[in-house]
Amino acid sequence: MDNLVGLLRIHIQRGVNLAVRDMRSSDPYLIVKMGKQKLKTRVVKRNVNPEWDEKLTLTVSDPNIPVKLFVYDKDTFTFDDKMGDAEFEIATFVKVVQMGLEGLPDGTIIAKVQPTRQNCLAEESCIIWSNGKVVQNMVLRLRNVECGEVELQLQWIHVPRSMGL
Numbered sequence: 001m002d003n004l005v006g007l008l009r010i011h012i013q014r015g016v017n018l019a020v021r022d023m024r025s026s027d028p029y030l031i032v033k034m035g036k037q038k039l040k041t042r043v044v045k046r047n048v049n050p051e052w053d054e055k056l057t058l059t060v061s062d063p064n065i066p067v068k069l070f071v072y073d074k075d076t077f078t079f080d081d082k083m084g085d086a087e088f089e090i091a092t093f094v095k096v097v098q099m100g101l102e103g104l105p106d107g108t109i110i111a112k113v114q115p116t117r118q119n120c121l122a123e124e125s126c127i128i129w130s131n132g133k134v135v136q137n138m139v140l141r142l143r144n145v146e147c148g149e150v151e152l153q154l155q156w157i158h159v160p161r162s163m164g165l
Helices: 091-098
Strands: 006-016 028-034 037-040 053-061 068-074 081-088 108-115 125-130 133-141 149-157
Touching: 006 028, 006 068, 028 053, 037 053, 081 133, 091 108, 091 125, 091 133, 091 149
Parallel strands: none
Antiparallel strands: 006 053, 006 149, 028 037, 028 068, 068 081, 108 125, 125 133, 133 149
């Protein structure tokens, strides 16, 4: 943790139109990985549009490492089924945080990230000033699956005595 830059809080809001992996539904949960870190949401039973509303926090030592998401269907007697994956970069978000912005009007759009073939964005992602903080809202289209998206929001947490931004 000698080269800690800060903390990334990921608000996992919901899944939308996730794949069916059981008879008529799924029991989805989500795993977030960044480098060697791995965090997990709770399982939402029988729901292909789960409302997780969970905040997961990762330590960031290198903002160039992508964040990876994996969605699974929880099974009792067999291995959990894959329901897709996605990944996103935080470098642009961290650059905006480094600007040290203060006192902007609530809702001010600071930067926009466009969906491309290289990222998993389903639509344009805006980095905005909200309630005195820089946040980024994202809708990620899941890969390696027939359907599904995950909605989330990023927020930066400064850590005293870290290397900082």
